[in-house]
Amino acid sequence: MSDLDALFEAAKAVRENAYAPYSNFLVGAALRAPDGTVFIGCNVENASYPVSVCAEGGAVSAMIAAGYREIAEAVVIGDAALCTPCGMCRQRLKEFGTDDLVVHVADLDGIRRSFTMDELLPAAFELEYTSK
Template sequence: MSDLDALFEAARTVRKRAYAPYSNFLVGAALRAPDGTVFTGCNVENASYPVSVCAEGGAVSAMIAAGYREIAEAVVVGDAALCTPCGVCRQRLKEFGTDDLIVHVADLNGIKRSFSMDELLPAAFELEHKKD
């Protein structure tokens, strides 16, 4: 099994654990650090809908909690063919992505499209944009 296949399977597996009683839209994400370590997350909804957690956000939090700071590759598996990360998650991925981070978007059957971070978030907010 290739590294990408393993990343897809990790995202597809964690998707089953999502808590989405309001939207019934399950999402799983798997991130691979440069050393090959994989971190996963799933969406967790809340009755106060805006405070829900996206799958990518959960995976990034798990990565940070483990002491890692870089994402080399990501897979997002959702119930739609093109379940791309939301704007907030695109910024999260950019914050910790390597320069060549590729985000693969998949449904339950496999990867449907792969995006560079520049394609997903062409004008990302960068720390140097922040005014002192």
């Protein structure tokens, strides 16, 4: 099984654990760090929608909690053929990936399209940090 196939399967499996009683729209995400470690997340809804968590946000939080700071590749899988990350999640992914980070968008049957981070979020908001 290729690294991309494994990433797809991880996102597909965690999608089944999503908590989406309001939208019934299950989403799973899997991120691969440069060393091959995979982090997963699923959407978790709440009656107060603004406090819901997207699948990508959950996966990024798991990655950060484990001490990692870089995403090498990502898969997002949902019930739609083209379930691209929302705007907030695009910014989250950009924070820990380069413009060349590839985000694969999938449905239950497989990868449907792949985007670079630059395609998903051109002219992203970025702060330049200096250590002085």
